[in-house]
Amino acid sequence: MPDHLPPKPDHSLHQLRIRLSSADALPQLTAIGMLIGLLAGGLLILFREIVTGSTSFWQSGGDEHFETLSDLLRLIIPIMGSLIILCLFTCTPIKRRTVGILHVVECLQFHKGKMSFTGMLLQFFGAAIALVSGFSVGREGPAVHVGAATGSLLGQKLRLPQNTLNILAACGASAAISASFNTPMAGVIFAMEVVVRQYTLNSFIPVIAAAVMAAVLSQIMYGPDPAFMVPVIPMASLTELGIAAASACLIGLLAAGFIRLQLWTASKRQQLFINPLLLAGLCMGAAGYFLPAVMGIGYETVDLILNGELMDISFLLTLLTAKLVITALVTGLGIPGGIIGPSLMMGALAAAAFGHLGDLALNLPDISTAFHALLGMVAMMAAVLQAPMAALVTVLELTRNPHIIMPAMFVIVIACLISGRLTARGGLIEMQLNAKGYNHQHSLLNRLLSQKGVATLMSRNFDLLNDSDIVQVQVHASLQDALEIMETHSVEVLGVYTSGKHQQVLCGVITRKAIDSFYR
Incomplete structure (x- = not known):
């Protein structure tokens, strides 16, 4: 030919x-x-x-x-x-x-x-x-x-x-x-x-x-308003920062406890005598029967706290305990919902309760409930997900107040350090991946190869003798895909194919040598 x-x-x-x-x-x-x-x-x-x-x-x-x-x-x-x-x-x-x-x-x-x-x-x-x-x-x-x-x-x-x-x-x-x-x-x-x-x-x-x-x-x-209506927050005193730091320690412990309870519940899911989803419904129904505020995401409760309309310390602590436990149980049992919204509520409850306790102990005038609640929200979100930057930017956009940045960074660092110390420095997602047997530490080489497509290294100058023996790779594949195909078929060259009007069309070739040269 x-x-x-x-x-x-x-x-x-x-x-x-x-x-x-x-x-x-x-x-x-x-x-x-x-x-x-x-x-x-x-x-x-x-x-x-x-x-x-x-x-x-x-x-x-x-x-x-x-x-x-x-x-x-x-x-x-x-x-x-x-x-x-x-x-x-x-x-x-x-x-x-x-x-x-x-x-x-x-x-x-x-x-x-x-x-x-x-x-x-x-x-x-x-x-x-x-x-x-x-x-x-x-x-x-x-x-x-x-x-x-x-x-x-x-x-x-x-x-x-x-x-x-x-x-x-x-x-x-x-x-x-x-x-x-x-x-x-x-x-x-x-x-x-x-x-x-x-x-x-x-x-x-x-x-x-x-x-x-x-x-x-x-x-x-x-409309242009963010998810929460946040009142104007005054500059915090050094005493209030001290209360926020103590609150962040508590939130770090709560975040670690939440992660551990959620993972433990998920690990026991296959050993239950009752369907896990049905058990989640029974647990949620029982919790809602006795404590209605525990139902739903909790944004209404957060708004009440931010605006100083929920001040009862015993109720705050009771609701905090119930919210943490029931959220960990129902998500661990497989209910297809998220944990970000409830974690914001838990953080607001914990920080508001601790702020009121600090007010009672130190007799502080005009303590800002919204200030402590906001710091608690971002500290809990950051600690549960081990995502400090995402939490920091969230509070900045929610408040539109640059004065909140320094206190937020302060509590985020404390909460993340304490939670990470108790969960092997992993957030909930990281711990869930580890529980499923994944090694999340990908090599730099695999990451590099997955970010490049075969079309960038393929050669269009080649002689076609017999295309029936060519091992194929699609033009939309990555270099990592190409290398895996080469290993599977023990070949040094792949034909790069794309879709024509009626058939697959050979548009280039890629060699192991070209891939080796790229990453070396």
């Missing part, structure tokens, strides 16, 4: 895929990030409206007023919700039943950023049912899953290079936090610190674009 070059692929996305395989495709990635921000933001607005609209069937006061229900309804509704969630899980393949931020991090770090549509649907509807049923879970974790899956699925649908899937999923995650709290900067930092776990210029710009687009949609729908 005479030497010849293969026909060029006739595909509108081919050049885009080639461009995105490199590490310098910022304009293209940014444009796609903006699209993901709009899609994810729209989905999360739909999610929020479904929850609010569904809850209004039995609550006249809104989606956080479970105390308006009768004792019997507060007992029954979580049990009914757990049964519906159980049906959803039963109808979902076992491999698609992992949800939440843990699932997002797992997919990005160990499964090349590939997320499933089935898992996203389970998270969307399962979390909606959990929130409508009054479970003590948050909507931010499910929102991160839905947002990240939106980015990943768009990339998979367009068959974009696999080295871009992590960035696209991070765009969706940042859009989720941005739309949930109306805090775009916190969304960006959260995606980088908690989800992607690295800071690179190539991912920062698209993630920022996605967060901005989601925030624009959220503000069009709900």
